[in-house]
Amino acid sequence: MSSYWFAAVRRLSVALVAVVLIVGGAAVVPSTGRVEVPKRPGTTAYEVTDTVLHTLKGVPAPRVGEVVEFTHGRLAVRYGGPGGIDVALGVTVTTDRDRATVEMTAGPVGARKKLDGGGSWSVLTAVEPAVRDAPAAEV
Numbered sequence: 001m002s003s004y005w006f007a008a009v010r011r012l013s014v015a016l017v018a019v020v021l022i023v024g025g026a027a028v029v030p031s032t033g034r035v036e037v038p039k040r041p042g043t044t045a046y047e048v049t050d051t052v053l054h055t056l057k058g059v060p061a062p063r064v065g066e067v068v069e070f071t072h073g074r075l076a077v078r079y080g081g082p083g084g085i086d087v088a089l090g091v092t093v094t095t096d097r098d099r100a101t102v103e104m105t106a107g108p109v110g111a112r113k114k115l116d117g118g119g120s121w122s123v124l125t126a127v128e129p130a131v132r133d134a135p136a137a138e139v
Helices: 002-025 045-058 119-137
Strands: 031-038 064-071 074-080 086-095 099-108
Touching: 031 119, 045 064, 045 074, 045 086, 045 099, 045 119, 086 119, 099 119
Parallel strands: none
Antiparallel strands: 031 099, 064 074, 074 086, 086 099
């Protein structure tokens, strides 16, 4: 009889963990994008990051709300997403001799909002073409 209860409790705990993960949203699945473009020799990751920031500020919609981080090869900005859900866009730039790789990750800002109704995807979809053309325009 006790082994029956032990097995039932074990199954219930697995189900409870699954419900917490699904309903509570313990894991955020962001939208990601990666762009590889040619660059001039000698162009640094900082210069490409600066170009990407100016390009993002020039995109008519969505508008950059706040620049959170701007360093050598790293950029973090926030957008006011649809439905009042803020979206964070993280950009990482790496360079080698003749190419620049720009990796973008968009996700909801608030810890309580794990599902953003497509806000992350829409922000990434809107800015990706502009970011793809930004380093290429400097070549």
